[in-house]
Structure formats: structure tokens, C-alpha cells
Amino acid sequence: MSPRSALVNEELRRRSKERLLHAAVELVDERGYEATTLGDIADRAGSARGLVSYYFPGKRQLVQSAVHRLMHRTLEEALEREPRTDDGRERMARAIDAILGLARDRPVLMRQHMAGLLQAEGFLPCPEQRRLAELLSDTVARNGSQDVESDYPMLRALLMGAVYAAVMPGAPLSVPVLRAELFKRYRLDWEMGVPPAPEGTGGTEEKDRPDMARFFATEEPGTQSK
Numbered sequence: 001m002s003p004r005s006a007l008v009n010e011e012l013r014r015r016s017k018e019r020l021l022h023a024a025v026e027l028v029d030e031r032g033y034e035a036t037t038l039g040d041i042a043d044r045a046g047s048a049r050g051l052v053s054y055y056f057p058g059k060r061q062l063v064q065s066a067v068h069r070l071m072h073r074t075l076e077e078a079l080e081r082e083p084r085t086d087d088g089r090e091r092m093a094r095a096i097d098a099i100l101g102l103a104r105d106r107p108v109l110m111r112q113h114m115a116g117l118l119q120a121e122g123f124l125p126c127p128e129q130r131r132l133a134e135l136l137s138d139t140v141a142r143n144g145s146q147d148v149e150s151d152y153p154m155l156r157a158l159l160m161g162a163v164y165a166a167v168m169p170g171a172p173l174s175v176p177v178l179r180a181e182l183f184k185r186y187r188l189d190w191e192m193g194v195p196p197a198p199e200g201t202g203g204t205e206e207k208d209r210p211d212m213a214r215f216f217a218t219e220e221p222g223t224q225s226k
Contacts, residue, residue, distance in 0.1 A: 017055050019045035022216030024066035029109040029212075033063060033116065060121050067113040068128035070106075073215035074098050075135050078194075088143035089186075093193030095139045096182050099159045101194070103166035104175045105209045111167040114160070143186065158182060 023044035027036040038059050042049040056062040078098035079091055103110050117123055136159075137152045145151040162182060165173040176196045183190060 016045075016047055016051055018216050020047060020052060020055060020062065021066040021069050022213065024063050025070055025109060025212055025216075028063055028066075028112050029106055032108060033059075033112040036063075038062070060116055060119065061124050061126065064113070064116060064124050065126045065128045067109065068126060068132050070109075070212060070215055071099065071102065072128060072132035072135055074102060074210075075132065079135065079139070086142065088139075089188055090192050091139050092143045092186050093183065093188045095136065096159070096179065096186075096188075097193040100162060100166065100175050100179055100182075103163045104196075107167045107172075110163055111169070114164050114167065117160075158185070 020041060023041045024036075027040055027044055031040075036059075038052045039049055041059075041062065042052050052062065056065065075095055075098045078094045081094075085091065133152070133156075136155055137148055140151045140155055141148050159182075162178040166175055166178055179196060180190075182188075183192075
């Protein structure tokens with residue numbers, strides 16, 4: 001049997017990494033960070049445990065990369081959904097709603113993510129995070145910023161603060177309240193983006209939460225089995 005080509009090997013590595021990222025967000029969302037081990041993640045992904053260490057220096061890096069993947073793909077999907085628009089204010093509204101939506105739909109996962117950023121290892125840059133930064137910077141620019149280098153970090157800080165407030169154990173602020181404050185700051189109309197359901201209509205049921213799997217595809221679009 002002839003050896004696999006470099007292209008095939010690269011594709012296999014990509015799929016293995018995708019499965020590990022997907023398994024990481026699933027398990028942390030289900031169990032929390034501390035109750036999830038690298039062995040658990042490897043088992044869920046159907047990968048050899050040694051592969052985890054091959055791709056990621058440790059659990060913290062893996063989980064941060066996985067959550068940043070979820071965040072940037074969620075944001076990307078929101079910005080590009082139909083009807084597509086170049087209107088800067090609408091794109092800002094969609095960006096805010098996308099990130100707040102993760103806090104609403106995945107509170108355990110986002111709480112663990114925020115807690116991880118405050119650990120000794122702190123913020124760990126990775127390709128997934130850089131893509132998230134690019135999307136948010138572009139959103140700020142399209143919204144009319146004259147100083148993206150200053151305005152992007154402020155938007156990032158405001159979104160992080162809103163997520164933290166939404167998932168804080170024992171004293172969370174509601175997403176509509178947080179949305180109202182952010183929309184006021186950026187002078188956005190409430191009808192923009194995806195306005196939340198009225199208060200008192202209940203939280204997001206498990207069956208209604210958006211599926212994360214589409215953001216961790218292990219095959220190229222169009223190659224999935226019919």
C-alpha cells in the first residue's frame with residue numbers, strides 16, 4: 001500500500017482537531033471545566049489521547065480555542081445571514097445579539113470560559129481568537145469608527161462584561177437589560193439584529209438551543225454523505 005499523500009495527512013489532522021474542539025465545547029457545556037478531563041475529550045472525539053497533547057499544550061488552551069471557534073463562527077453566521085447587509089449599525093446589532101445569545105443559550109460554557117480568562121494562564125491567543133478579533137474589528141470599522149485600534153478593545157471589553165453579567169451565578173442580569181444598555185451606547189434601534197423574546201416567556205429549552213456541530217464540521221461542505 002502506497003503511503004498517504006501530504007494532502008491526505010493534512011486533511012486527517014484537520015478532522016482530528018475539529019473533533020477535539022467539538023468534544024471540548026460539548027463536554028464543558030454539559031459538565032463544566034473542572035469535571036472535564038483531556039481523556040474525556042479524547043474519548044468523546046474518538047481520538048487517541050496523545051493527539052490532544054500533539055495539538056494543544058493543555059486543557060486550558062484547548063477549551064479556549066474551542067470556545068473562540070464557537071464564538072467566531074456564531075458571529076460570522078449572524079453577520080452573513082440573509083438578508084445580507086453592509087449597514088454598519090445593523091451589523092453591530094447582529095454582533096451584539098450573537099455574543100449575548102451565547103451567554104443566554106450556553107451559560108455553563110460561557111461562565112467557564114470567562115472564569116478561565118481570569119486564571120493564571122490568562123488570555124491565550126490562538127487562530128480562533130484572531131478570527132474573532134478580525135470580525136469584531138471589521139464590525140467596529142463598518143459602524144463608522146475613526147479609531148478602530150481603540151474602539152475594538154472597548155467593544156470587546158463591553159461584550160465580555162455583558163457576558164460575565166449574564167452568567168454570574170446568583171445575580172445574573174437579563175440579556176434584554178444588557179442588550180438595551182449596549183444598544184443605547186452604540187445608538188442602535190431595538191428592532192435591529194434579533195430582538196429577544198419578551199421577559200417572562202421562559203428560557204431557551206435544551207431542544208431549542210442552536211446545534212453547535214455545524215461549527216465543527218469534519219468534512220468539507222458538499223462532501224457529507226447523503
